[in-house]
Amino acid sequence: MHSTHDEVDLRLQVASRTDGAEGVVVLELRDPGGAELPAWGPGAHVDLNLGNGMTRQYSLCGDPADRSTWRVAVLREPDGRGGSAYVHEAVREGDTVDVRGPRNHFPLVPAPRYVFVAGGIGITPILPMVAAADAAGAAWELHYGGRSRRSMAFLESLEEATGTTVTLHPQDEVGLIDLPAVLGTPQEGTLVYCCGPEPLLQAVEQQCAAWPEGSLHVERFSPKEFGEPVFHDSFEVELATSGLTLTVPPDRSILEVVEDAGVPVLSSCTEGTCGTCETPVLEGEVDHRDSLLTPAEQAANDTMFICVSRAACPRLVLEL
Numbered sequence: 001m002h003s004t005h006d007e008v009d010l011r012l013q014v015a016s017r018t019d020g021a022e023g024v025v026v027l028e029l030r031d032p033g034g035a036e037l038p039a040w041g042p043g044a045h046v047d048l049n050l051g052n053g054m055t056r057q058y059s060l061c062g063d064p065a066d067r068s069t070w071r072v073a074v075l076r077e078p079d080g081r082g083g084s085a086y087v088h089e090a091v092r093e094g095d096t097v098d099v100r101g102p103r104n105h106f107p108l109v110p111a112p113r114y115v116f117v118a119g120g121i122g123i124t125p126i127l128p129m130v131a132a133a134d135a136a137g138a139a140w141e142l143h144y145g146g147r148s149r150r151s152m153a154f155l156e157s158l159e160e161a162t163g164t165t166v167t168l169h170p171q172d173e174v175g176l177i178d179l180p181a182v183l184g185t186p187q188e189g190t191l192v193y194c195c196g197p198e199p200l201l202q203a204v205e206q207q208c209a210a211w212p213e214g215s216l217h218v219e220r221f222s223p224k225e226f227g228e229p230v231f232h233d234s235f236e237v238e239l240a241t242s243g244l245t246l247t248v249p250p251d252r253s254i255l256e257v258v259e260d261a262g263v264p265v266l267s268s269c270t271e272g273t274c275g276t277c278e279t280p281v282l283e284g285e286v287d288h289r290d291s292l293l294t295p296a297e298q299a300a301n302d303t304m305f306i307c308v309s310r311a312a313c314p315r316l317v318l319e320l
């Protein structure tokens with residue numbers, strides 16, 4: 001994983017705002033002057049700067065071939081940090097919003113066969129993946145769960161395929177997705193993509209433990225839980241490009257210390273889920289505490305997310 005940082009800052013207009021399902025608002029964003037929007041691929045997300053100091057990430061869930069419109073779906077999360085409530089209450093058709101992106105840490109890797117598992121609003125990155133897999137002639141199946149049909153967005157667009165390749169699991173009708181049946185037998189050459197709430201992600205991770213390495217791709221909207229840091233003391237971070245060496249105390253993130261030193265670095269979520277602060281590692285062992293890297297990517301030890309990850313040794317050298 002290496003983000004390319006070729007994302008752009010745009011001021012877009014809310015061309016339409018519709019109800020996607022119970023508690024889900026769908027926004028279509030366009031350039032006010034009609035300019036073409038940057039290209040993106042399935043799995044990409046953008047930051048919406050909500051104008052009240054909050055920045056939130058949303059997966060693009062429209063058609064990548066439509067360069068005039070970006071579509072995002074926002075679930076109202078009563079226990080959230082206020083971003084979704086703001087979108088639901090304050091963002092109206094015709095408003096302008098500042099958008100940064102697109103960024104993709106969940107790309108669709110070419111494969112002959114896919115199993116897609118989506119829970120609730122986790123359907124958003126999966127929708128364009130399903131379309132791309134289908135267009136590429138790959139075999140695929142989608143298992144889509146939600147509390148009830150009313151709460152499940154984009155059901156109409158999936159209706160045509162329902163029965164053979166799409167299985168809907170409204171929990172109030174049929175219970176949870178039967179993961180042992182779906183993923184119980186590892187299949188060589190099949191890739192599994194999953195997005196949804198943490199319990200679903202963990203259950204899918206468990207089911208896929210016996211699958212070939214690299215089969216499972218997940219995207220998290222909320223950060224994973226981590227225990228104590230590997231290295232409890234202060235550690236040094238040498239910034240190879242700016243020629244600075246900084247001390248990171250136990251109660252501060254590398255990102256905070258780097259920002260305080262006046263070194264420009266992009267960040268957004270500050271919780272290890274969005275990927276904006278990805279930084280190449282030149283020397284030293286990293287204590288990875290992000291929700292993005294796969295175990296293999298973590299073991300490669302050549303990149304880190306400095307908003308949450310720390311040193312597992314007294315000194316790191318970063319390309320900053």
Ligand code: FES
Pocket residue numbers: 266267268269270271272273274275276277278290305306307308
């Ligand atoms: S700022 Fe989002 S991963 Fe670090």
